[in-house]
């Protein structure tokens with residue numbers, strides 16, 4: 339299995355509750371290494387562009403409003419099969435469906451305020467990393 343990278347967001351519901359460290363510890367305990375991290379206030383345009391794939395979904399406007407409702411922490415994670423490792427520790431999108439021991443089961447409030455985002459493929463990981471980070475900001 340190759341060492342790869344994925345993209346993660348610690349969402350506003352988690353930063354608001356001072357859970358940046360708690361979420362990051364769960365990521366690290368799952369074997370992922372934080373090779374880039376910054377706390378930002380996303381603009382509406384940034385959030386709309388990031389979630390453009392969902393622009394026709396009924397929850398799009400609420401999702402964008404939520405993602406700009408407070409600071410987020412964007413991260414690049416590195417590890418063995420990082421996309422899968424991250425998705426496994428995140429748990430299901432809806433915390434009601436998430437397995438015990440996952441980040442969303444532990445911390446998420448709802449399907450919208452679900453504490454973390456993670457890339458769903460290696461291809462999207464590269465696109466999402468490039469959306470928020472310059473190459474020199476990533477130090478493995």
Ligand code: CMP
Pocket residue numbers: 392397401431449450451452454455456
């Ligand atoms: P995320 O992995 O960031 O990708 C899109 C987000 O839309 C998802 O996590 C959810 O937090 C959010 N979302 C809000 N409502 C829904 C819904 N009904 N179905 C799927 N995702 C939703």
